[in-house]
Amino acid sequence: AQSVTQLGSHVSVSEGALVLLRCNYSSSVPPYLFWYVQYPNQGLQLLLKYTSAATLVKGINGFEAEFKKSETSFHLTKPSAHMSDAAEYFCAVSDRGSQGNLIFGKGTKLSVKP
Amino acid sequence: ETGVTQSPTHLIKTRGQQVTLRCSSQSGHNTVSWYQQALGQGPQFIFQYYREEENGRGNFPPRFSGLQFPNYSSELNVNALELDDSALYLCASSRGGAGTQETQYFGPGTRLLVL
Numbered sequence: 001a002q003s004v005t006q007l008g009s010h011v012s013v014s015e016g017a018l019v020l021l022r023c024n025y026s027s028s029v030p031p032y033l034f035w036y037v038q039y040p041n042q043g044l045q046l047l048l049k050y051t052s053a054a055t056l057v058k059g060i061n062g063f064e065a066e067f068k069k070s071e072t073s074f075h076l077t078k079p080s081a082h083m084s085d086a087a088e089y090f091c092a093v094s095d096r097g098s099q100g101n102l103i104f105g106k107g108t109k110l111s112v113k114p
Numbered sequence: 115e116t117g118v119t120q121s122p123t124h125l126i127k128t129r130g131q132q133v134t135l136r137c138s139s140q141s142g143h144n145t146v147s148w149y150q151q152a153l154g155q156g157p158q159f160i161f162q163y164y165r166e167e168e169n170g171r172g173n174f175p176p177r178f179s180g181l182q183f184p185n186y187s188s189e190l191n192v193n194a195l196e197l198d199d200s201a202l203y204l205c206a207s208s209r210g211g212a213g214t215q216e217t218q219y220f221g222p223g224t225r226l227l228v229l
Contacts, residue, residue, distance in 0.1 A: 045220070102218065105156050
């Protein structure tokens, strides 16, 4: 069965520093890949998604992610962290040909220090 | 364009009771998916409804059931509540149906506490 692994349940960076949140998937066939963000007491907001076009995907709020088939990875990056980026981030996959249900990782909580 | 809304925002029930959660999909969306997010975990897929029929189900027992109405709004019903059912329940809507990969837009969730 398809699975998603997010390395690091908690990542802490300083304001202005690079943000790197890691995600690996298990499928041998490249799935659709997503990053969602969840602010406290809120639902999930889509940051970006990969559906087999360009391997470097740009999203909202300055985030981007690169699909690497050889590494089965889809890591999320942002060059310079803002305090407002503090939230929980979820990587999710959806198998091609499925009903479109999302399989989520356990999440990575991002803290940003002033 | 109205986003996905859910009601109620919070709910407290006791073991053995039944609960109904409601979701209004975003305008123009005909597919609704439900997810359970336990504390400290990622969301888990419960089931999906497309044009009023169940269109896929995750690893949840039959006491989790749902409905989708002609206006594409949806309900999640949970019977015989257990303590482990305490979680944030998220609804997501999207366009299209089976086999499509349209983006799912999430509501704010309903937080259920079972005592």
